[in-house]
Amino acid sequence: MRVEHIGRATLYLGRCEDVLPTIERPDAILSDPPYGQKLNTNVTGKSVSGRKPGSGRPYAILDKRRKTAAGIHSTGVARQFPQGIAGDDKPFDPAHLLEAADKWLLWGAHKFGQRLPRGRTLVWDKVPTGKVRDQGDGETALCSVNPDAALRIYRLLWDGVCVGSAARHEVTAGQQREHPTQKPESLMAWCLSFLDLKPDSLICDPYMGAGSTGMAAVKAGHRFVGVEVEPMYFDAACRRIDDAQRQGDLFLQGAA
DSSP: OEEEEETTEEEEESOHHHHGGGSOOOSEEEEOOOOSOOBOTTOBSTTOBTOOTTOSBOEEOOOEEEEETTEEEEEOOEEOOOSSOTTTTSOOOOHHHHHHOSSEEEEOHHHHGGGSOSOEEEEEESOTTOOOOSSOSEEEEEESSSTTSOOEEEEOOOBTTBOOTTOOSSSOOOOOOSSTTOOOHHHHHHHHTTSOOOTTOEEEETTOTTOHHHHHHHHTTOEEEEEESOHHHHHHHHHHHHHHHHHHHHHHHHHO
16 A cells, blocks of 8 residues: 655555554544446447446547647547456445545436435536537535535536536547546536535545546545545546645635
């Protein structure tokens, strides 16, 4: 097990089942765990779930941009992620997460909601343009806080290369994805607002991926514990959370 301490964040490279029993009980768990989709992480296109390795179109590194009459397009070379996502090859059981914290907000309710207690429904609309995607048009989460409160929707285009924080149309400048099922940092910051948190709360993401939850948590002035089993994603999370914490500190200093 590898442990990195980055300011208010402590990150573990390892299995969350091994780490959770050893850490301080968090004030809340905010996570996007594996859904049991058997997702082929190295292809895009129609019906990526269950595809054989090498089929479909490869993900692209969005590190160059060119402007055409139609707008801004991304160019790049094929990018390879580790094959598959740990735990995604079987139905997900969230029992260990429900035991680990009194408050939780979990994405994937449309896949394993029958295994969750009653909670408040949140929705991420990935295509507010109204386009119908080959994959799902959005995702749902359940939150343990205020289960009878109204359903809320977060609208942010996140379709193919269209992953910019201000994206509102089909052709836009994209960001490079560090994880094939990466959540936007702004989405996870939105999620924090539903957890009824006190200042300097301890937020845990047992399936940290590339660290979007941790970025949102430290920018908001909270402490964070993240766990990730894949070294490539763990390294990306360390870098991104370090950068986010520097930005968050500047913001907090400016607000003082």
